[in-house]
Amino acid sequence: MRPPRLLPTWAAIVCLCAVARGVAPPKKTSCRVQGGRADCSHLHLSAVPADLPGGITSLDLSHNTLTAIGAAALGRYARLTRLDVSFNSISRVEGGVCAALPSLQSLHVQHNEVHLLRREDLSSCTNLTLLNVASNRLKLQGEPFSVLQKLKYLDVSKNKLASAKLGSEPQLPGLVTLSLGHNDISALKKDDFSFLNQSSFLRVLNLSSVPLKTLEPGCFQPIARLRSVILDGSNMGTAAISKLCSELSDTSVDALSLRKMKLVTLLNTTFTGLQNTQLSFLDLSFNGLGRIEEGSFASLSRLQTLVLSDNNIKHLTKGTFRGLKSLKKLQLTRALVKSRTSATPIIDDFSFQALPNLQSLILQNTAVREITENTFTGLTSLTELDMSWSSYTSFKNITARTLVSLAGSPLTKLNLAGTAIVEINAGSFSVLRNLTTLVLDNNYIKQTLTGREFEGLAQVREIHMSNNHQTVNLSSAAFAHVPNLRILTLGKSLRSTALNLESSPFKALSDLSVLDLSNNNIANIRANLLEGLASLKVLKLQHNNLARLWKSANRGGPVLFLEGAPNLLTLQMDSNGLDEIPAEALRGLSRLRELSLAENLLNNLKDSVFDGLESLRIFNLQKNLITAVRPQVFGTPLSNLSLLDMAKNPFDCTCESILWFVNWLNSTNMSSVPALRDQYMCNTPLAYFNRSVMEFDTQSCKDMTPFQALYILTSTAVMTLIVSALLVRFHGWRIQFYWTILINRTLGFGDAKGAEGRQFEYDAYVIHASEDAGWVDRRLLPLEDAQCRFCLQDRDAVVGTPYLQSVLDNMRKSRKILFVVTESLLRDRWCRRFKAHHAYHEVIESNRDSVVLIFLQDVHDYKLSCSLLLRRGMLRPCCILEWPVHKERVPAFHQKLLKALGMTNRLQE
Ligand SMILES: *[C@@H]1O[C@H](CO)[C@@H](O)[C@H](O)[C@H]1NC(C)=O
Ligand SMILES: *[C@@H]1O[C@H](CO)[C@@H](O)[C@H](O)[C@H]1NC(C)=O
Ligand SMILES: *[C@@H]1O[C@H](CO)[C@@H](O)[C@H](O)[C@H]1NC(C)=O
Ligand SMILES: *[C@@H]1O[C@H](CO)[C@@H](O)[C@H](O)[C@H]1NC(C)=O
Ligand SMILES: *[C@@H]1O[C@H](CO)[C@@H](O)[C@H](O)[C@H]1NC(C)=O
Ligand SMILES: *[C@@H]1O[C@H](CO)[C@@H](O)[C@H](O)[C@H]1NC(C)=O
Ligand SMILES: *[C@@H]1O[C@H](CO)[C@@H](O)[C@H](O)[C@H]1NC(C)=O
Ligand SMILES: *[C@@H]1O[C@H](CO)[C@@H](O)[C@H](O)[C@H]1NC(C)=O
Secondary structure, three states, X not given: OOOOOOHHHHHHHHHHHHHHOOOXXXXXXXXEEEOOEEEXXXXXXXXXXXXXXXXXXXXXXXXXXXXXXXXXXXXHHOOOOEEEOOOOOOOOEOOHHHHHOXXXXXXXXXXXXXXXXXXXXXXXXXXXXXXXXXOOOOEEEOOHHHHOOOOOEEEOOOOOOOOOOOOOOOOOOOOOEEEOOOOOOOEEOOOOOHHHOOOOOOOEEEOOOOOOOEEOOOOOHHHOOOOEEEOOXXXXXXXXXXXXXXXXXXOOOOEEEOOOOOOOEEOOOOOHHHOOOOOOEEEOOOOOOOEEOOOOOOOOOOOOEEEOOOOOEOEEOOOOOOOOOOOOEEEOOOOEOOOOOOOOOEEOOOOOOOOOOOOEEEOOOOOOOOOOOOOOOOOOOOOEEEOOOOOOHHHOEEOOOOOHHHOOOOOOEEEOOOOOOOEEOOOOOOOOOOOOXXXXXXXXXXXXXXXXXXXXXXXXXXXXOOOOOOOEEEOOOOOOOOOOOOEEEOOOOEOOOOOOOOOOOOOOOOOOOEEEOOOOOOOOOOOOOOOOOOOOOEEEOXXXXXXXXXXXXXXXXXXXXXXXXXXXXXXXXXXXXXXOOOOOOOOOOOOOOEEEOOOOOOOOOOOOOXXXXXXXXXXXXXXXXXOOOOHHXXXXXXXXXXXXXXXXXXXXXXXXXXXXXXXXXXOOOHHHOOOHHHHOEEEEOHHHOOOEHHHOOOHHHHOHHHHHHHHHHHHHHHHHHHHHHHHHHHHHHHHHHHHHHHHHHHHOOOOHHHHHHOOOOEEEEEEOOHHHHHXXXXXXXXXXXXXXXXXXXHHHOOOOOOHHHHHHHHHHHEEEEEEEEOHHHHXXXXXXXXXXHHHHHHHHHOOOOOEEEEEOOOOOHHHHHHHHOOOHHHOOHHHEEEOOOOHHHHHHHHHHHHXXXXXXXXXXX
């Protein structure tokens, strides 16, 4: 019986994984038809669907619950060339199937319950080139495959077959690959493969995981043209392998895969059978191989590739690889382990000397005690040496002696990543004159590079020194000896101050095209850092601390360090805390194709800051603080994009901020803006909060014009109102004053004219504080004569009239009202409340320019207006007089006073 079906479990796991990766595919509920192919897998179908287009050429019915496939159901799809019914419960392949599908070329029936297979079942399948009946319960009756004249690929693995003999008469003339793995074949008899003795194209025989013990002499003779033999996982033992090799000796075998065979020991006789073959590829990985006798490979003089990965080899000696004259590639990843007698595996001096043609030596994940002066001696063709992720004691402190055994090798690529290097001394690589690529990633280098470390590497084009676990300092001459450098990676490697050098360490590298300085927390670089790097195409500066350099407030102005690299194609400056980009920072980068500024703090970008970027195709601004996407900023960079990532910004969804962007997105191919629906969210205003920007109603902006007019109108009105209110509040008196005068003048009101005609009794009514009476007596009264008479309330009041009435009468009888202004006057209640009010009344109401102020003290206009309701600005300048300090000016004051009093009261035109 077949094991219980694990399908649902598997489906569940696959689904879970998909969900976990965030790409939950929509659950399929019906067949998917596309380009002539119908995918009906995983649908719990128990019958072939009848509603698919008749013209389909490929039908996938795998992972369902079909129990049979019949001509009746499939007949309607007569043009099928491929039919997949794997992973069902089919117990019979009916003869009619192929008859109904004359064009059928591939038939996949693996993982079913097919038992008896007869000649009639396949009799019409003449066009078949692939037949996969793996994982069934096959019992062959007669010669079922004999009709398959065009078959190239036959898989009958995992069927518990006891014999490789699938037929007794010659058949399958076109067969290329035969898969017999995971069957119970324990012996290969002489004539087992004779049914293939006319299959001249047979190349691949897969016998993996077959418990082969006996091989009769000549068993491979009928299929001697075989090229590849796969025996992975067949636990044969060293003796059976020797036998296998002798049986293969007369074949054209070229590649032999002997993985996972528990082949613990190789003897000097194991492969002797292969001496006369053309074997060029041998895979011995995952064997737990512990001992390789000297000379074990001696008979494989044509071998080009030897894979010994994942074994337990403890010791390589001078004789281990003897005879491998043609070997080009030796793969020793995780091949060497420590032994009982040595804490580390041992590579003897001259171990590789027998490999004059070796070009590639892979020693990854190896822990070897010592690299001596002769470890690699004799590798005269070696161009690639990979010792990454290994620990060699000698690499802690690399000196000029460490790699001297490679002096005779034309090495072009050396990989020392993850080898725990702490220090590199002057001239360490100087013997590697042909070296073009040096990989030093993931080490513990702690030193200042003076430049002498790379002495002699004039040919080097790439130096990789990223992810250094300690920090490297640079000097200005650090790369002086590698003038041909094209690629330099120093990501997560440098001291944060390493680039703050007077003279740039990259100055001489005119061919440099890729420079990675990311993840270094660099805060200080000079404007000349990239000077002369005219070939620089890719610059990586992400995860540094460069925000200050681009601030307008930076001392000395923003540092425009990109000016030295005008031909950049890719610039990455993510995660630098940038909140500003100077208007000129990206000028001149007209070739830039990719710009990445994700995870910064960018918000208000200056207009036209990206305007030089006409070639931009990829633009990443994810996770910034961008609220508005306006055409003045983004018009140019967004004009030609193939990929935009502006997700996770706090967009402001108002017409002003987002309308242009929403229209742009709508007219753009959605695939060029990934995650548009769920990661472009409005943050403001409240009405759109947490909704997709694509939900923004662009129509609401269309009707903006009338609203705009209304808006302008209302705002103007409000502004006018505010201004008026302010004016009235602070200059109301002035307005009122002039307004009244204007009205009176226009309408001819007022008594100025009449008053002019009428005879005044007094020239001036003098208002003064009682404290100032002395001054009035001494200074004012002496001026009285025939033409000039003052009215003083105390002196000229008519006896018997009430006080207020007499004040009013006297004022009316006077042509002018004269205030003697002092602080005391302002404090005087009568003056303030009554006299001043009436004077004011006279001025305002009667339109009489009739007030004269004499200032004995300097009084602030504000106080004046508070107390007397008068301001200097209300009066003509000649009506404002100041009592002079100097005695000699008193006559002039008198002159002025008389002039002020003698004037006509009418405002002069
Ligand atoms: C094989 O397929 C070809 C077209 O691909 C067709 O013309 C021919 O009839 C088919 N042979 C058989 C025996 O059906
Ligand atoms: C192929 O094998 C058959 C027996 O299965 C034999 O009769 C025939 O002679 C063989 N042909 C060749 C060319 O070896
Ligand atoms: C050999 O067949 C087994 C199944 O029996 C398969 O898993 C393996 O991938 C095949 N090997 C090659 C190299 O095709
Ligand atoms: C193989 O090794 C044995 C000892 O293990 C030795 O006697 C014999 O000479 C070796 N043969 C060759 C061809 O090196
Ligand atoms: C490395 O070797 C050099 C020269 O042999 C020596 O001067 C230096 O101190 C060594 N450094 C360390 C860390 O051992
Ligand atoms: C290595 O460099 C030398 C000169 O330094 C040159 O003659 C030789 O051809 C180069 N070898 C290779 C494989 O490039
Ligand atoms: C790097 O240089 C700074 C100052 O120039 C110095 O303090 C520091 O020790 C140096 N670090 C190394 C690893 O040489
Ligand atoms: C996108 O454009 C189409 C017409 O091209 C229009 O019908 C649709 O309303 C637009 N959507 C938005 C969100 O502007």
